[in-house]
Amino acid sequence: KEVFKPMRQREVKVVKSVMVEAYTISPETAIEEAARIMMDKGINHIPVVEEGRLVGIITSWDIAKAVARNRKGAVKSIMTRNVIYTHPDEPVEVAARKMEQNNISALPVVDSRKRVLGIVTSEDLSKLIAR
Amino acid sequence: KEVFKPMRQREVKVVKSVMVEAYTISPETAIEEAARIMMDKGINHIPVVEEGRLVGIITSWDIAKAVARNRKGAVKSIMTRNVIYTHPDEPVEVAARKMEQNNISALPVVDSRKRVLGIVTSEDLSKLIAR
Ligand SMILES: C[S@@+](CC[C@H](N)C(=O)[O-])C[C@H]1O[C@@H](n2cnc3c(N)ncnc32)[C@H](O)[C@@H]1O
Numbered sequence: 001k002e003v004f005k006p007m008r009q010r011e012v013k014v015v016k017s018v019m020v021e022a023y024t025i026s027p028e029t030a031i032e033e034a035a036r037i038m039m040d041k042g043i044n045h046i047p048v049v050e051e052g053r054l055v056g057i058i059t060s061w062d063i064a065k066a067v068a069r070n071r072k073g074a075v076k077s078i079m080t081r082n083v084i085y086t087h088p089d090e091p092v093e094v095a096a097r098k099m100e101q102n103n104i105s106a107l108p109v110v111d112s113r114k115r116v117l118g119i120v121t122s123e124d125l126s127k128l129i130a131r
Numbered sequence: 132k133e134v135f136k137p138m139r140q141r142e143v144k145v146v147k148s149v150m151v152e153a154y155t156i157s158p159e160t161a162i163e164e165a166a167r168i169m170m171d172k173g174i175n176h177i178p179v180v181e182e183g184r185l186v187g188i189i190t191s192w193d194i195a196k197a198v199a200r201n202r203k204g205a206v207k208s209i210m211t212r213n214v215i216y217t218h219p220d221e222p223v224e225v226a227a228r229k230m231e232q233n234n235i236s237a238l239p240v241v242d243s244r245k246r247v248l249g250i251v252t253s254e255d256l257s258k259l260i261a262r
Binding site (some may be wrong): 014031032034035036038039042043044057059060061064065066067069070091092093094097098099100103105121123125126127128129130131 | 165166167170173190192194195196197223224225228229230234236252256258260
């Protein structure tokens with residue numbers, strides 16, 4: 001059987017090889033509950049999902065900001081809505097550049113319909129240079 | 132003039148070439164004040180210093196944890212005391228491995244007397260693979 005293989009296929013490391021499972025929450029989730037999930041799972045970033053689609057992201061940095069401003073309530077009041085994301089087949093170098101250019105430390109991984117498939121963090125990327 | 136050069140000197144990228152300035156606080160700093168510094172400076176990690184020496188680290192994740200547990204008070208009540216750190220001349224691969232093995236996202240950079248010279252984060256390391 002013949003299979004078409006793009007050139008240099010093996011040399012390009014893509015996002016799906018480094019992404020990890022993402023826990024997601026709804027915009028109505030309480031900030032304290034988001035904090036609890038971060039603590040329980042040992043994570044810093046939670047994609048926010050509505051009707052199965054990515055609508056925001058909340059990070060431990062946003063929670064620190066809420067503490068500094070004495071804000072309470074639902075995640076939707078403090079989440080970032082303009083989410084920068086990546087796709088499973090995007091090269092890791094492109095994902096790393098998106099993080100650098102936007103001064104962020106994680107990208108939700110979505111499909112063409114913006115359903116969340118996972119997440120890739122700067123921690124996952126820096127493992128690539130660990131020896 | 133002859134200068135001794137170790138082999139492969141130029142090929143080894145070291146921590147001092149990627150580290151950034153660190154803002155430090157004292158153990159007596161209020162948690163809210165630490166949160167405010169993270170927000171103002173756009174950072175996730177603050178080394179805690181006493182008499183000029185590194186004694187702990189507090190991160191936005193620790194602040195999320197304090198929110199989840201409804202803890203208030205001084206940084207010393209929630210900081211991590213057993214800090215994993217690095218040195219300016221450590222290869223970045225070694226720093227990346229320390230982060231991976233300890234599941235952490237930053238290392239304070241210290242001198243031989245544990246004075247804080249800067250910090251290196253997984254965000255700084257993942258920039259090395261950005262294109
Ligand atoms: C600008 S960064 C500054 C701190 C640090 N560089 C970091 O990434 O944690 C913090 C803000 O970035 C937002 N953020 C994180 N990941 C994001 C993403 N993929 N798209 C858009 N905003 C994001 C967070 O919601 C937070 O408000």
